[in-house]
Amino acid sequence: MPKVFLSPSTQEWNAYVTTGNEEKVMNQLADAMEPYLRASGIEYVRNDPARNVGGAIADSNAGWFDVHLALHSNAAPEQFAGKLRGVDFYFSPVSYESERLATILSNNMKNIYPLPDHVTPRPTTSLGEVTQTRAVSVLAELGYHDNPEDATWLQSNLDAIAKNLTISLTDYFGIPFIEPTPTRLGTVVTDGSNLNLRSYPSMYGTIIGVVPNGAKLFIDGQSGNWYVVRYQGKSGYVSSDFVNVGSTQ
Numbered sequence: 001m002p003k004v005f006l007s008p009s010t011q012e013w014n015a016y017v018t019t020g021n022e023e024k025v026m027n028q029l030a031d032a033m034e035p036y037l038r039a040s041g042i043e044y045v046r047n048d049p050a051r052n053v054g055g056a057i058a059d060s061n062a063g064w065f066d067v068h069l070a071l072h073s074n075a076a077p078e079q080f081a082g083k084l085r086g087v088d089f090y091f092s093p094v095s096y097e098s099e100r101l102a103t104i105l106s107n108n109m110k111n112i113y114p115l116p117d118h119v120t121p122r123p124t125t126s127l128g129e130v131t132q133t134r135a136v137s138v139l140a141e142l143g144y145h146d147n148p149e150d151a152t153w154l155q156s157n158l159d160a161i162a163k164n165l166t167i168s169l170t171d172y173f174g175i176p177f178i179e180p181t182p183t184r185l186g187t188v189v190t191d192g193s194n195l196n197l198r199s200y201p202s203m204y205g206t207i208i209g210v211v212p213n214g215a216k217l218f219i220d221g222q223s224g225n226w227y228v229v230r231y232q233g234k235s236g237y238v239s240s241d242f243v244n245v246g247s248t249q
Helices: 022-039 053-062 096-109 148-156 158-173
Strands: 003-008 043-046 067-074 087-091 119-123 136-144 184-188 195-198 207-211 216-223 226-231 234-239 243-248
Touching: 003 022, 003 053, 022 043, 022 067, 022 158, 022 216, 022 226, 067 148, 067 158, 087 096, 096 119, 096 136, 096 158, 136 148, 148 158, 195 226, 207 226, 207 234, 216 234, 216 243
Parallel strands: 003 043, 003 067, 067 136, 087 119
Antiparallel strands: 087 136, 184 216, 184 243, 195 207, 195 234, 216 226, 226 234
C-alpha cells in the first residue's frame, strides 16, 4: 500500500492574523487527514515537530515513502502584507511525478477554495522539502495566513481541506477514496486457510501479505465487498466475506 511522509510546518513563529500559528494549524490539518488516510488504506508517518525542516528531510529520506507532502500556509512580502490570497502547490521541475501530484492537488483544491483561479501548481528549485527528498514531493502553501479571508477559510474548513488532500492522494495512487468510519475489530474466518491481503479492492489486486484464520485485524474502511484493514502494521484490502466484525475501537 502507498506510504506518505506527512510533514506539517514546524514554524510556530508564523502567527495567523486571526488566531494561532502556522505550526498549530498545519498540525490540526494533519490530525484531520489521519482518519481519511487510514480509511483509504494509505499508510503514513508524520514529522517530528521538535525537529526543523532539515530533520524532516532526513527522517523522510531515512525511510521508504511514495510521497512526501509538506503542509504550510503562506505570508506575503512586507509591501503586500495582508493583500495576497491563493493556494500554491510547489513541485520539482525535474520530476514528472512531482508535477503530476501537484497538478492533481491543484485541480481538486479548486473545488473548495473560494478563488479557484488562485490555485496554482508552481515549480521550485529552492524549497528543500521538494528538491532534497527521495520520495516524490510536493509542498502545499494553503492560503495566506496574514490575510483575514484566507486565514478564516483555512481554519474554518480543516476537515474539508483534509478530505480534499486525501482525495488527491488516492487519485495519484489510483486507489479508491473511502470515507472514514469508526475503526472496528474483525476476526478472519476461513476454512482454515490464510486470507490474502491485497493492494487493491479486487481479486486482481496484488497480494501483499496473508492473514491467518482466526487472526484479529483492524477495519478502517470499506469499499464494496472489501475491507481496508491493518494487520501487524501493514495496511491492505481483504474480502469482507471472510471477516466477522466485532466492536468499534
